[in-house]
Amino acid sequence: MKYDFAIIGSGIIGLTLAFKLKQKFNNSKIVIFEKEPNSISHGSGRNSGVLHSGIYYEPGSLRANLCVTGVKELKEYIKSENLWINECGKLLLPTSEYSYSNLENLFNRAKKNGVEINKIKNEEIKRIEPNTNCQFEYGLHVPFTSVADPKEVSKSLIENLKKMHVEINYNSKILKISEQKLFTQNNTIEAGHIFNCAGLFADEIAKNSNLEFRYSFLPFKGKYWKITNKSFKLNHLVYPIPDLRYPFLGLHSSHNRHGDFYIGPSSTPVFGREQYNGILGDNLKESISLIFNFSKKIIFNENKLRTLALEELSLLTKRGFFNQIKKMFDNINPDDLELSDQKVGIRSQIFDPQSKNLVNDFVVINQKNTTHVLNAISPAWSASFAFADHLMNEAAL
Numbered sequence: 207m208k209y210d211f212a213i214i215g216s217g218i219i220g221l222t223l224a225f226k227l228k229q230k231f232n233n234s235k236i237v238i239f240e241k242e243p244n245s246i247s248h249g250s251g252r253n254s255g256v257l258h259s260g261i262y263y264e265p266g267s268l269r270a271n272l273c274v275t276g277v278k279e280l281k282e283y284i285k286s287e288n289l290w291i292n293e294c295g296k297l298l299l300p301t302s303e304y305s306y307s308n309l310e311n312l313f314n315r316a317k318k319n320g321v322e323i324n325k326i327k328n329e330e331i332k333r334i335e336p337n338t339n340c341q342f343e344y345g346l347h348v349p350f351t352s353v354a355d356p357k358e359v360s361k362s363l364i365e366n367l368k369k370m371h372v373e374i375n376y377n378s379k380i381l382k383i384s385e386q387k388l389f390t391q392n393n394t395i396e397a398g399h400i401f402n403c404a405g406l407f408a409d410e411i412a413k414n415s416n417l418e419f420r421y422s423f424l425p426f427k428g429k430y431w432k433i434t435n436k437s438f439k440l441n442h443l444v445y446p447i448p449d450l451r452y453p454f455l456g457l458h459s460s461h462n463r464h465g466d467f468y469i470g471p472s473s474t475p476v477f478g479r480e481q482y483n484g485i486l487g488d489n490l491k492e493s494i495s496l497i498f499n500f501s502k503k504i505i506f507n508e509n510k511l512r513t514l515a516l517e518e519l520s521l522l523t524k525r526g527f528f529n530q531i532k533k534m535f536d537n538i539n540p541d542d543l544e545l546s547d548q549k550v551g552i553r554s555q556i557f558d559p560q561s562k563n564l565v566n567d568f569v570v571i572n573q574k575n576t577t578h579v580l581n582a583i584s585p586a587w588s589a590s591f592a593f594a595d596h597l598m599n600e601a602a603l
């Protein structure tokens with residue numbers, strides 16, 4: 207069977223890419239291969255659903271450029287399809303002296319990225335968001351940030367792709383790619399151009415396809431706590447001012463269309479790619495290698511990973527977690543928190559052994575007639591429509 211374009215993975219990156227390809231090449235034959243029975247089993251169905259404005263990312267980086275443009279397109283898409291969205295805006299609160307010292311940096315970064323941001327006094331924060339606890343004189347306010355339902359967005363894209371005659375093959379795991387061919391357990395499929403958008407497995411597929419790169423995989427689990435006290439409500443998304451050296455945004459609030467509030471996600475090292483419950487993965491060899499890799503980085507404190515691991519350790523108990531979040535929230539008790547076993551995601555994070563840092567940007571690598579998407583970390587969901595354009599440019603289409 208011969209296709210013009212084959213995409214591995216039907217997460218948000220695969221779906222928006224198929225959508226954009228079909229818009230540009232109306233007569234093309236496009237197929238998506240997805241190993242799961244649906245498109246929302248991993249990152250794109252397990253995230254906070256926040257439409258990030260683009261304030262955090264290094265000006266000029268892929269994350270900054272694609273997020274700022276892509277999120278506007280995502281918002282337009284959501285509105286044009288009448289999907290749920292809450293344009294609530296976002297408050298960023300300092301949680302320590304160090305965090306407060308980053309306020310000005312973040313403010314300037316947002317301005318450089320062309321995103322509207324305002325400094326806001328703590329009395330004003332308390333007035334507009336009574337359940338917060340800003341301990342410093344100023345916080346930040348970003349009006350654009352919104353929250354939507356990621357599962358609903360994927361469902362809508364799938365319906366549109368079906369109407370556009372894009373084929374989505376579920377329960378179809380791609381084992382490797384070689385010279386414009388994709389291999390499943392029983393089939394070989396040919397395609398003019400192949401896009402590897404396999405999220406947590408993208409680096410493995412790239413390696414199995416003889417792509418040489420220096421990165422190693424280092425997954426971090428994000429767990430959320432549900433707020434069970436129904437009288438606790440927030441009008442905005444509430445985030446800390448984060449440590450900009452890490453790709454993580456810190457524990458923040460998120461809410462859904464049903465009015466459920468959560469706080470998370472954590473950034474806990476995990477020793478398996480899809481290990482949502484428990485610590486070790488199905489592939490014991492890989493789990494052992496991840497344990498070794500994490501331990502080495504923690505011992506040598508590479509990219510301050512020991513500091514991060516110690517902070518994360520303190521969040522494992524309800525008391526430790528509560529002590530951290532009370533730096534931002536008021537009128538909440540430890541009894542109001544319940545660890546969610548449903549809402550948990552894993553970041554497809556890679557590590558650069560050369561700079562000894564967690565890679566803090568998206569990575570796209572072109573091989574002959576194949577494009578690999580590595581490190582599709584946050585805000586890839588927000589950026590996805592522009593990410594698709596970028597992939598097409600990289601593939602010279």
Ligand SMILES: Cc1cc2nc3c(=O)[nH]c(=O)nc-3n(C[C@H](O)[C@H](O)[C@H](O)COP(=O)(O)OP(=O)(O)OC[C@H]3O[C@@H](n4cnc5c(N)ncnc54)[C@H](O)[C@@H]3O)c2cc1C
Pocket residue numbers: 214215216217218219220239240241242244245246247248249250251252253254255256257258378379380381403404405406407408411428429471550551552553554582583584585586587588589
């Ligand atoms: C806890 C958490 C919270 C987040 N919050 C936000 C947020 O609020 N806003 C935001 O913008 N971003 C957020 N993100 C990031 C965002 O979710 C991801 O960047 C995005 O979903 C990545 O999409 P993807 O298509 O690359 O990956 P996925 O959604 O993981 O899709 C990849 C797909 O490839 C399939 N696949 C893998 N291997 C194969 C194979 N061999 N053959 C066939 N199919 C295969 C998988 O089954 C999967 O369905 C968050 C991430 C996490 C973990």
